[in-house]
Amino acid sequence: MRWLRIAALLVVFGFLVGAAVWTRPFGAPQAMEMDEHFIERSQEEAAANNVVTAVLFDYRGFDTLGEATVLFAAVVGVALVLRRWAR
């Protein structure tokens, strides 16, 4: 049983190392059209030098809204569970 576990660990480890080595080269994505669009036009469309912020709050604003909703749900859940004991 012990050897089985070690063998399973080795198989998973080898699979991960192989995936890291043989997949796409690091920093070379397959499709770059959207990247080029964001990098070229975020300064005139979103008026921001930081492209990451332009994507986060302008182009993909709904993602940020969902993130804020998740955080709000977490806080409401913690406050509901702990309201009796945390006084």
Add this chain to the structure above:
Amino acid sequence: MTALAILQVLLLVLLVVCGVLAVRLKDLLGSVIALAAGSLLLSLQFFLLQAPDVAIAEAGIGAALTTALFVLAIRKTRRKEEE
């Protein structure tokens, strides 16, 4: 192999060491400290990979806030892990 690559591999090895320590330690406070150190190393790795946004978020959430939560939880329960 450049110096940057060697530094990155060293950071990842230290990260694995921190993870093993966080699992193996019986003193839960030490385990939490190992987890925070691993989070800080991960944030440094993110910075070296030119993702400073993720680095700031990881340092703020992983190394500060979760450590504070774990320390508060340990303070309210027990410090030693039971067998």
Add this chain to the structure above:
Amino acid sequence: MSVVVRTVTRLLLPAVVMFGAYVVMHGHLTPGGGFQGGAVIASAVALVVVAFGARRIRRHKETLSVLEDVGALAFVVLAFLGIGGTFFYNSLAGTGGLFGQEVAMGANPGALNTGGMLPLMNWAVGLKVLAGLGSIVLLMGLLGGDDDR
């Protein structure tokens, strides 16, 4: 906590809050933004809770709750302000008013008065994240009896 932790907290607290406010305010120019800066300021709240005990700042629980609601509402209202174009349309960019300065094209350090809606949204999200994570840590600290040791 011991006197060492308390003294270091007193020394470190203004620097941490200042860095978080800087990250939030310059979110449209430098790395970081509302979420990261809010998390940094919330870590200052966590520092106070761990070092001094949650009882010391228990009266600010309602304040944090109100701040969270204000941040969330401000974010949604700012998103609705651009409804003439689309939801989340950047209606302040390039108008010359608040945060409406024209952006110089190409690689440049940038000016603080640019960005349109983005700095306001950064402030809203920063306020929301600060209040949310801070109130979670504060509630966890208030749990149970007074066990400051």
